[in-house]
Amino acid sequence: xxxxxxxxxxxxxxxxxxxxxxxxxxxxxxxxxxxxxxxxxxxxxxxxxxxxxxxxxxxxxxxxxxxxxxxxxxxxxxxxxxxxxxxxxxxxxxxxxxxxxxxxxxxxxxxxxxxxxxxxxxxxxxxxxxxxxxxxxxxxxxxxxxxxxxxxxxxxxxxxxxxxxxxxxxxxxxxxxxxxxxxxxxxxxxxxxxxxxxxxxxxxxxxxxxxxxxxxxxxxxxxxxxxxxxxxxxxxxxxxxxxxxxxxxxxxxxxxxxxxxxxxxxxxxxxxxxxxxxxxxxxxxxxxxxxxxxxxxxxxxxxxxxxxxxxxxxxxxxxxxxxxxxxxxxxxxxxxxxxxxxx
Amino acid sequence: xxxxxxxxxxxxxxxxxxxxxxxxxxxxxxxxxxxxxxxxxxxxxxxxxxxxxxxxxxxxxxxxxxxxxxxxxxxxxxxxxxxxxxxxxxxxxxxxxxxxxxxxxxxxxxxxxxxxxxxxxxxxxxxxxxxxxxxxxxxxxxxxxxxxxxxxxxxxxxxxxxxxxxxxxxxxxxxxxxxxxxxxxxxxxxxxxxxxxxxxxxxxxxxxxxxxxxxxxxxxxxxxxxxxxxxxxxxxxxxxxxxxxxxxxxxxxxxxxxxxxxxxxxxxxxxxxxxxxxxxxxxxxxxxxxxxxxxxxxxxxxxxxxxxxxxxxxxxxxxxxxxxxxxxxxxxxxxxxxxxxxxxxxxxxxxxxxxxxxxxxxxxxxxxxxxxxxxxxxxxxxxxxxxxxxxxxxxxxxxxxxxxxxxxxxxxxxxxxxxxxxxxxxxxxxxxxxxxxxxxxxxxxxxxxxxxxxxxxxxxxxxxxxxxxxxxxxxxxxxxxxxxxxxxxxxxxxxxxxxxxxxxxxxxxxxxxxxxxxxxxxxxxxxxxxxxxxxxxxxxxxxxxxxxxxxxxxxxxxxxxxxxxxxxxxxxxxxxxxxxxxxxxxxxxxxxxxxx
Numbered sequence: 054x055x056x057x058x059x060x061x062x063x064x065x066x067x068x069x070x071x072x073x074x075x076x077x078x079x080x081x082x083x084x085x086x087x088x089x090x091x092x093x094x095x096x097x098x099x100x101x102x103x104x105x106x107x108x109x110x111x112x113x114x115x116x117x118x119x120x121x122x123x124x125x126x127x128x129x130x131x132x133x134x135x136x137x138x139x140x141x142x143x144x145x146x147x148x149x150x151x152x153x154x155x156x157x158x159x160x161x162x163x164x165x166x167x168x169x170x171x172x173x174x175x176x177x178x179x180x181x182x183x184x185x186x187x188x189x190x191x192x193x194x195x196x197x198x199x200x201x202x203x204x205x206x207x208x209x210x211x212x213x214x215x216x217x218x219x220x221x222x223x224x225x226x227x228x229x230x231x232x233x234x235x236x237x238x239x240x241x242x243x244x245x246x247x248x249x250x251x252x253x254x255x256x257x258x259x260x261x262x263x264x265x266x267x268x269x270x271x272x273x274x275x276x277x278x279x280x281x282x283x284x285x286x287x288x289x290x291x292x293x294x295x296x297x298x299x300x301x302x303x304x305x306x307x308x309x310x311x312x313x314x315x316x317x318x319x320x321x322x323x324x325x326x327x328x329x330x331x332x333x334x335x336x337x338x339x340x341x342x343x344x345x346x347x348x349x350x351x352x353x354x355x356x357x358x359x360x361x362x363x364x365x366x367x368x369x370x371x372x373x374x375x376x377x378x379x380x381x382x383x384x385x386x387x388x389x390x391x392x393x394x395x396x
Numbered sequence: 397x398x399x400x401x402x403x404x405x406x407x408x409x410x411x412x413x414x415x416x417x418x419x420x421x422x423x424x425x426x427x428x429x430x431x432x433x434x435x436x437x438x439x440x441x442x443x444x445x446x447x448x449x450x451x452x453x454x455x456x457x458x459x460x461x462x463x464x465x466x467x468x469x470x471x472x473x474x475x476x477x478x479x480x481x482x483x484x485x486x487x488x489x490x491x492x493x494x495x496x497x498x499x500x501x502x503x504x505x506x507x508x509x510x511x512x513x514x515x516x517x518x519x520x521x522x523x524x525x526x527x528x529x530x531x532x533x534x535x536x537x538x539x540x541x542x543x544x545x546x547x548x549x550x551x552x553x554x555x556x557x558x559x560x561x562x563x564x565x566x567x568x569x570x571x572x573x574x575x576x577x578x579x580x581x582x583x584x585x586x587x588x589x590x591x592x593x594x595x596x597x598x599x600x601x602x603x604x605x606x607x608x609x610x611x612x613x614x615x616x617x618x619x620x621x622x623x624x625x626x627x628x629x630x631x632x633x634x635x636x637x638x639x640x641x642x643x644x645x646x647x648x649x650x651x652x653x654x655x656x657x658x659x660x661x662x663x664x665x666x667x668x669x670x671x672x673x674x675x676x677x678x679x680x681x682x683x684x685x686x687x688x689x690x691x692x693x694x695x696x697x698x699x700x701x702x703x704x705x706x707x708x709x710x711x712x713x714x715x716x717x718x719x720x721x722x723x724x725x726x727x728x729x730x731x732x733x734x735x736x737x738x739x740x741x742x743x744x745x746x747x748x749x750x751x752x753x754x755x756x757x758x759x760x761x762x763x764x765x766x767x768x769x770x771x772x773x774x775x776x777x778x779x780x781x782x783x784x785x786x787x788x789x790x791x792x793x794x795x796x797x798x799x800x801x802x803x804x805x806x807x808x809x810x811x812x813x814x815x816x817x818x819x820x821x822x823x824x825x826x827x828x829x830x831x832x833x834x835x836x837x838x839x840x841x842x843x844x845x846x847x848x849x850x851x852x853x854x855x856x857x858x859x860x861x862x863x864x865x866x867x868x869x870x871x872x873x874x875x876x877x878x879x880x881x882x883x884x885x886x887x888x889x890x891x892x893x894x895x896x897x898x899x900x901x902x903x904x905x906x907x908x909x910x911x912x913x914x915x916x917x918x919x920x921x922x923x924x925x926x927x928x929x930x931x932x933x934x935x936x937x938x939x940x941x942x943x944x945x946x947x948x949x950x951x952x953x954x955x956x957x958x959x960x961x962x963x964x965x966x967x968x969x970x971x972x973x974x975x976x977x978x979x980x981x982x983x984x985x986x987x988x989x990x991x992x
Binding site: 069073100101102103105107117118122123124125126127128129130133135136137138139140141142143144145147148165166169173362363366367368369370372373374376378380381382383385387388389391392395396 | 612617618648662672787829832835
């Protein structure tokens, strides 16, 4: 007897969002993230043919092959995902773009492109799968590696790590979140909110490398994430079309922030007061954390006001790539006017 | 009397605003119907270093640079000694009478100009005085050479876009200088301009402007760029004309232009936009091209349309950024690591800059690959006479793209890298195509026909062989060479790009010396069959180019190894466009060796 699998609003089953079988190591954080993307895209009923996946080089950048097989994907060059994404989303403004990168791809070779993409506010979800090491080349340290971390072929790392959330804040990013591949519920909610954001949404996800950087004391390990992770708030994502259900939260403990498409992210206070629309507070939190032993997760900063790159460019409402050829070539009369001006 | 056959060198200080004056002289002579061309030989500097503008007036229609000028306008103290030394015997020198001449020459006529006095009389603001000073030599030249003052005024009006006040201020000084010269100079030299009918129906424009317009009429949708001499004005022109030509009534643009943070990002954006289905381009020069190498190889291997305009300058490294060379031929053709070659277009004229603006997109999308257009500083920045731009005859060629409807008809059965038509070009789909089988995975890593990751040797080699086949197909559709076969000629000349005007003139000089020559002007890479036939038809074939390594000579030898021994390289790189005299001398020197 066969059972019909459940389908979403588009009539697609979850399997329709799968990719090719993964070739990542067993237990790799990236694998959990890939599955989370599949689940979220299914639940939100995103049309996979309207999604593009863009990546650079590294273990993380290979992972788009393992989710959303019905979406176009481009696996580009090391550190150059941002420029590919900028070009593709500018000419095809109705695409939903997911960029997948790693700490080496974004924090080392691609730091410049990362920051300039944020400065431009390219409309996309930018996932950094952060494990502090280069996996594909067998365990060299990246720019997010810990101070004092043992270097594979001798010595200790003397250089402090870059905090890519802080870099995103400084570059003017309007959606900065940090999460952990070991906390899939939070990751799911943040990812849903990221899809509703207008502009670049950065999700910096601790995604342990089980082969090269999961040892005791590593701030990029599963154990560290579990023991030191401090969620800023409990998160709920309420899609636009959902009926508002005001649950039994205590007044004052709840904060709701509207996202660009009308969806709402609901933040429930856990410990300290935290206002995710306060840019200075977000920067202070991240700066203070650099010295300490905590790993704060959640929605660090949200600003829906900035115009996206496409909005700044006053582009045609139709995606440029859908414009008919007649709109791309000016008329013969127009050329004759120019010729006459040169005469 | 020497009528309509001489060159003028105007030596000024960079940043002193002489370009207006120089172009005014150029346009006025052009409007008198005489073939004229100008070359700005300028320093990599904003203000202060010497700069020269050479104007060639040619009743024979020649456009190439000449080794020496007969007329010197010596406005720059710093270079005046050397400038006078280089003047042709029998020439004339105009100089500001407020300056002491550092040297005299018995064989040169000297004409002083009261620059200081006329500038004072002009009443111009302090800020405008240097500009007005340049109008003094315009007036003096007009008197001495018999350039029509009405045409000077019309040229000023063109330059200032009809702004009456600016035209009046400048023209008043031109006229004052003209009148002063008429009253005070007694003309004792033979040089004169007389009206002809050579330039009717033509105008003067630079190659970067033509390229930008060509791209716009070729349907450009996306431009990413980073400032670099001498390509920047190509993008300036896109920024100038696109808003006029390609905005909807409601002001929305059918294009996007992004200034990137560097050339690495430029080419990433261009490739990303090309992948998504846009006609996508950039303009750069040597150093920028170097930075684009990795993505160039990627575009070749992942088969993504993109266009780079390389406005070549003298390298390697920063080289001479404001001087010309044809020295990125090998770099462009093989840009990237591993196997792979790029389609290159090589314009030699303003008309070809315009035409190739669109052709580059057609070829990039037809072949699903990177196309590099090899212009250069001489073509890109200097003014050249041209006929009006011709409206493209053919519709845009968007290449092999499968729509959702076509995928439905195929029942979703397609493979991104399957050579269905046998020309090496496969079908692609664009992101956003609404069909469950539309998507494929684009990668620079090894892939099979279905675009799946593959390290299998047979997949790898089959793919490279198909790409080579596609490159061979490109040979048959790129712009062919322009061939002028002379019956019985033993000598053939191969050249390309801005070496063309000097070669054309050199052929006339060689004929005068009893050497008949055929000529083949290459317009694209990869090389094709007509080249092979041409080489076989001649005993000796000279490849003339503006780089020291003989880069095209090397490619031609590779393409025709059997006939390689009859190929002789005539190559030079000194930062200046080639001259006919130099080509003639170099070629005759080799001919003498062949026939002792």
